[in-house]
Amino acid sequence: MSKQVKAIIIAGNGTNCERETAHALTLAGADVVHIVHISELLTGRVQLSTYHFLNLAGGFLDGDDLGSAKAGANRLLHAPVSGSGEHLSDHLRRFIEEGKLIMGVCNGFQLMVKMGLLPALNGEFRQQVTLTFNDNGRFEDRWVYLKADSQSPCVFTRGLDGIYLPVRHGEGKLVADSPQILDDLEARHLSVLKYSTAEYVPTMDYPANPNGSAAAIAGLCDESGRLFGLMPHPEAYVHRTQHPRWTREPKLPEAGMGLWLYQNAVRFIRRELL
Amino acid sequence: MAWRIEVGLKDGVRDARGERVRREIAEHLGIHLEGVRTIDVYTVDADLSREQVKAAAEGPFSDPVIQHAAIGSPLAEDFDMLIEVGFRPGVTDNVGRTAKEALRYLLGRPLDDDEGVYTSVQYLLRGRIDGELAERIASGFLGNGLIQRWEIIPAADFDRSRGVPVSVPRVVSNSEIRVQHIDLNVSDDELMRISREGVLALNLEEMRCIQAFASNPATTRARQAVGLDGLLTDVELEALAQTWSEHCKHKIFAARIEYDDGQGNRETIDSLFKTFIVGATRKIRQDKGAGDFCLSVFKDNAGVIRFNDEWSLVFKVETHNSPSALDPYGGALTGIVGVNRDPFGTGMGARLLFNTDVFCFASPFYDQPLPPRLLHPRRIFEGVVEGVEHGGNKSGVPTVNGSIVFDPRFAGKPLVYCGTAALMPALLHGQPGHVKKALTGDRIVMVGGRIGKDGIHGATFSSEELHEGSPVTAVQIGDPITQKRMFDFLLIARDRGLYNSITDNGAGGLSSSVGEMAEDTGGFKMHLDRAPLKYPGLQPWEILISEAQERMTLAVPPKHVAEFVALAAEMDVEATDLGQFTDSGYYHCLYDDETVCYLPMDFVHDGVPQLVLKARWEDRGHREPVFPRPQNPGAILKVLLGRLNICSKESVVRRYDHEVQGATVLKPLVGVANDGPADAAMIRPLPDSFEGIVVAHGICPRYSDIDTYDMMACAIDEGLRNYVAVGGDVNHVAGLDNFCWCDPVQSDRTPDGEFKAAQLVRANKALYDYCVAFGVPLISGKDSMKNDYQIGDTKISIPPTVLFSVIGKTEDLRKGVTMDVKCPGDLVYLLGETRNELGGSEYYDMLGYLGARVPKVDAKTALKRYRSLNAAQKQSLIASCHDLSDGGLAVALAEKAFAGGFGIDTDLRKVAAEEGLREDTLLFSESQSRLLVTVTPAHQSAFEALFAGQCCSLIGEVRADRELRITGFEGALLINATIDELKEAWQAPLREM
Missing domain, CATH: 3.90.650.10 (PurM-like C-terminal domain)
Structure with missing residues (x-):
């Protein structure tokens, strides 16, 4: 039984996508998939360390009231775990040190960025980029093409060329703290997914690039490739009937493209972490 | 002391919000500014050190990559006019609430009740703007005077060292808690004055009925036993007004109507609701026999039908018209989070699946002068769309189906229909999931948000036309996150079997929720002083009827109360024991252990006298026009395609998350470029099954101008037509009717009331005829009967409008x-x-x-x-x-x-x-x-x-x-x-x- 791939999805305070994320993980072959309310972690009843794969799902943590995921990041950084004398952030740090995987989607990506988990250049967990209001100032739901960087260390996108997924956000525009950071992201192949045309050529043009993100960045990983976040929703395309044109594209495969990211993660865990 | 923290964007960072505001000021008001920049302001009224404030300012309150923060000094520069908009005291400030919670994690202690964080937004305008223009921008676009206040400062008057003075919009109340006793042994004129000035919305006959009750010696004797005299208290009068309101009791649909069809035929209809709506469903269920799929109709917060052996489907559609007319954003936001609680509070509780939204507006391009108190249709459009966007998206419920209907008469009252569907276990702890019952001795537990003065008189206010004295407290702002936390908690409590019954606190607040739930046991005893308040100073009657949002009421067995309350606390949800359900036969409220309300349950629930209405149909002499054949039908087609009722609503649809939960298999936008208009939505609620839910609607108010009978028939057909177009099974579909009417009660103010009542009768006849003919049972619905605007000589009545929503299933969604x-x-x-x-x-x-x-x-x-x-x-x-x-x-x-x-x-x-x-x-x-x-x-x-x-x-x-x-x-x-x-x-x- 110790050879099980165990995934956790943290829920509560405004997460919305935990159930479909759990479904995606199950389809991808994870053996244990738990949706855990954050109070279970803060009371110490559930230990993060028992899992291999932490999923931070989409939603509106605390309503995004202080800016997307800001209040959520504050909670994860400062909330104590009852009776342990530690903070949840200490548990998270150990989880990362053990080489385990974290994927943040949409609000989960915003959370990782604002906690400084991504891109974590030079292993520094301080905020180096941000995700802020779309250039048109509005929330939008639309499907986008994403070009993957084949030279990226990212374990989630291995073997991928391009994927098609929905974005559903109002604050997805990536802004870097300095031009140097953007250069480093490019040079180290950490800007692993880019908004692109239907031919998978990265673009700054709206609406293919829905938010005006710098360098068309839609997803980032850290230098280990094990921490990964993206604005589009892979859990929203795991079956062909979730594709917006499945009624007119009879050749679509049964499995959706978003599933690939989860399958890569599960495969990696089986090979490296079990 | 209060600290003022300003958070602005760093140089060179694009201010997308400011740009949008500039664009919209030009579109809404025709005022062209050179630039708009924005600053977020947090006013922290708490006992903190400067270091603590600095940690907050540079931590959760700002983003180090794009923002910088200043404490106690202004960031504003390079502007011609500054407008700072904040909330009035007591108005829900969601950002402020979140900021207060964030401080708790930083400080390692929760903030006290008398500490708080208040937010405002500063707009720095560049351009040629004088004070008058600035006031127009503030009142006409940036703020809404009902809920917000603003400060306007020209650059020349701005104090560059100290900035905008600190102001703390804390609710200050010196009012003493006092229960008033009202003498109803007075003249008819005086009775009506009491009703009118108290916004009770009770008519003379109803007031006389209460008068007779109060003067009955048996009443006095019973009251003396609990320490009350023969005079009714304000708590009692308010409780009766809420429960007897048109909004809660549907008096027009329950009325006895003398109908004259204008051709010499007369009939008496004893309740439109019982005759045509309940009657149709009863007949259809009989006709379907073993194929009847209805599980719970008309008796709960929402209707329930069978989905499969394991799951049942819950659906409800509501309107939130009157509040949306006054504050479009708050009204619509409250509408969506409010209707979410209906399916959630049905049976033992259900998990939300999707929302539907249908709006009726006047043209956003309307360019004529508006009568007083009406907001411009464009502002209503923008506010309502944004309210539903925030309410739906933040709650994680996809908006999958809707439409926008335009008619100039909706300038008088916009219609905001919000629907929510949910899924509940067919069986829960061995009992059907759609059945619930409070037991004698169960504790009354209120869960979720706190009570404030927001939403007082919502139920009675919406039972009147919009007039000069319409109360501003009827406006409220929803808080999706507090509600989301509560729902997360309640689903766990449900699955652990911690309660016996649940219902929503909507119209009428505790007075309705506890009053209705207590019908199971025949009474209750509730301590109003135990209810958690947003701020002190609420009178007992206000606590009882406040419609403050995000609250549910539950019946919790005493043995589970401790576990229930502890689980709530862990999940950051407030749960409070307010009393117990009894079999005393009395609606009994206390404050500080003194009885303030003691009414027999049967008088509260069955005492309202039946309304009697006259309805007379008349032939209005409509004729077909005679005109020459058009020369260029192609040009006409293009004009038609661009008409507001036909044109693309993509810009609105994209602002709603229509696929969160990953279940939307037929989305609102379809086709080769993902932008064609879908007829209906299809949902896959269970990821391990290909059974699907199909949802659609029909609405055609313009046909009402000829005959409401055909309007209703066409709305039903349109709903079904859309439903079958995508693959919905016509043998497994239910309907919901939402009537929005103009006042059909004949009076000086409504001289054509008899005709409007006849229109209502005819629509109901069609509802019966066509639901029976199509075999579509009605499972729930709602009516909103006073959609008129009347100030001075100006009266605007909406066209009689029925939204007919349909929900059903398909065995295989892959055939969509x-x-x-x-x-x-x-x-x-x-x-x-x-x-x-x-x-x-x-x-x-x-x-x-x-x-x-x-x-x-x-x-x-x-x-x-x-x-x-x-x-x-x-x-x-x-x-x-x-x-x-x-x-x-x-x-x-x-x-x-x-x-x-x-x-x-x-x-x-x-x-x-x-x-x-x-x-x-x-x-x-x-x-x-x-x-x-x-x-x-x-x-x-x-x-x-x-x-x-x-x-x-x-x-x-x-x-x-x-x-x-x-x-x-x-x-x-x-x-x-x-x-x-x-x-x-x-x-x-x-x-x-």
Whole structure:
């Protein structure tokens, strides 16, 4: 039984996508998939360390009231775990040190960025980029093409060329703290997914690039490739009937493209972490 | 002391919010500014050190990459006019609440009740703006005086060292807690004064009924036993007014109506609701026999039908019109999070699946002067859309289906319909999930948000027309996150079996929720002073009837209370024990252990006298217009495509998350470029099954101007037509009726009340006739009966409007069909007959006519057609299917073609139609029950065999060449346009909204 791939999805305070994320993980072959309310972690009843794969799902943590995921990041950084004398952030740090995987989607990506988990250049967990209001100032739901960087260390996108997924956000525009950071992201192949045309050529043009993100960045990983976040929703395309044109594209495969990211993660865990 | 923290964007960072504000000020007010920048302001009223404030400012309150923060000094520079907008005391400030919570994690202690964080936004305007213009911008766009306050400072007057002075909008109340006793032994005039000034919305007969109750010696004797005298308290009068309100008791639908059909026939109807709505459902359930899929109808917060052996489907649609007229954003936000609580509070509780939204507005481009207190339709449009966007998106519930209907009369009252569907276990702890019952001795536990003065008199206020004295406390702002936390908690509590009953705190607040739940046991005893308040100073009656949002009431067995409250606390949800359910027969409230309300349950619930209404129909002499045949039907088609009721609503649809939860398999936007107008949505609620839910609606208020009977029939048919178009099973579908009417009670203010009541009777007759004919049971609904605006001599009444929503299932969602043409060479069929039915059509309206020949529905042939269509879908014979509605055949052909990215070649001579129709009638008639279908040639014979003997015409073919060509009677091309120009005409009008 110790050879099980165990995934956790943290829920509560405004997460919305935990159930479909759990479904995606199950389809991808994870053996244990738990949706855990954050109070279970803060009371110490559930230990993060028992899992291999932490999923931070989409939603509106605390309503995004202080800016997307800001209040959520504050909670994860400062909330104590009852009776342990530690903070949840200490548990998270150990989880990362053990080489385990974290994927943040949409609000989960915003959370990782604002906690400084991504891109974590030079292993520094301080905020180096941000995700802020779309250039048109509005929330939008639309499907986008994403070009993957084949030279990226990212374990989630291995073997991928391009994927098609929905974005559903109002604050997805990536802004870097300095031009140097953007250069480093490019040079180290950490800007692993880019908004692109239907031919998978990265673009700054709206609406293919829905938010005006710098360098068309839609997803980032850290230098280990094990921490990964993206604005589009892979859990929203795991079956062909979730594709917006499945009624007119009879050749679509049964499995959706978003599933690939989860399958890569599960495969990696089986090979490296079990 | 209070600290003021300002957070602004660093130099060079784009201010998308400021840019949007600048753009919208130009669009809404016609004021062109050179620039707008924004600053967020947090006023922290708490005992903190400077270091702590600095940690907050540089931590959760700002983003180090793009923002910088200043404590106690201003960031504003390079502006001509500064406007800072904050909330009035007591108004829900969601950002402030979150900021206060964030401080708790930083400080390691929760903030006290008398500490708080208040937020405001500073707008720095550049351009030629004087004080008067600034006031127009502040009141006309940036703020709403009902809930917000603002400060306007010209650059010259700005104190650059200290900035805007600190101001703390804390609620300060010096009012003493006092229960008033009201003498009802007074004249009729005095009774009505008490009702009017107290916003009780009770009529004279009702007031007299309460008077008689109060003066009954038996009443006095019973009251003396609990320490009350013969005078009723304000708590009691308010409790009765809430429970007896039109909003809660539906007095018009329960009235005895003397109906005269204008042709000498009279009848008495004892309750429209019982006769036509309950009556139809009873008959349909009998007709269906073993196939009856209704589980819980009319008795709970929402209707429940069977989905499969394990799951039941819950659906409810509400309106939130009056609050949306006053504060469009808050009203609509509250509307959506409010209707979410209805399915959630049905049976033992249900998990939310999706929302539907239908709005009725006046044109956002309206350019005439507006009567007092009305907001511009554009502002209402923007506010309502944003409110539903925040309410739906933040709650994680996809908005999958909706529409926007335009008519100038909706300037008087916009209609905001919000629906929510949910899924509940068919069996829960061995009992049906849709059944609940509070038991004697169960504790009354209130969960969720706290009580404030927000939403006081909402139920009685919406039972009146909008007038000068309409109370501002009726406005409230929803808080999706508090509600989301509560729902997360309650689903766990439900699955652990910690409660016996649950209901929503909506209209009437605790007075309604506890009062209704207590009908299970026959009484309750509640301590109003134990209720958690947002701020001190609320009177007992205010606590009882406040409609403060995000609250549910539960019946928790005493043995589970400790576990229930502890679980709530862990999940950051407030749960408070307020008392217990009893079998005393009394509606009993106390404050500081003194009885303040003691009313017999049966008087509260059954005491309201039945209203008596007169209804008289009259022939208004409508005639068909006579006008020459148009010369250029192609140009007309383009105008029609760009009309507000027909054009693309994509800019709105994209602002709603329509696929969170990953279950939306047929989305609102379909076709080759993901931008065609879907007829209905299909949902896959269970990831391990291909069973689907289909949801659609029909709404056609313009037909009411001719006959509300046909309006209702057409709305039902339109709902079903949309539903079957995508593959919904016509044998497993339920309906919900939402009536929005103008006041139908004859009075000096409503001299045509008898006619409006007759319109209501006729719509109800059609509701019965067509639901029975189609076999569609009604499972829930709502009425909103006072949609009038009256100030001074100006009266605006909305057109009688019914939203008919349908929900049902499909056994295999993989057989779902979308409206876009799929492949060149496919055959184009028109199902159904086209008749001379342009009355109330978009075409006539465009020409300035109403007409007389409103579309009629032939349910028998329509049902046969829908069943054959279902059969064709099951056999996968159909490539695409689109319903015909506003704008008729020509519009449907254009939409099908441009959504699919291919042309269509078609010939009007092949259209099955009544004799002697003109070409323009064929093109634009809105005859009902018609659908356009495309079929690949390989399936031609199988498809035609299914429709043998029915009205089914092969009218053309899908073409690769991107042109819509329609041939007329003489064989010449009537319309020849590229699909790109047609699509442009359809997309342009609301693209920038």
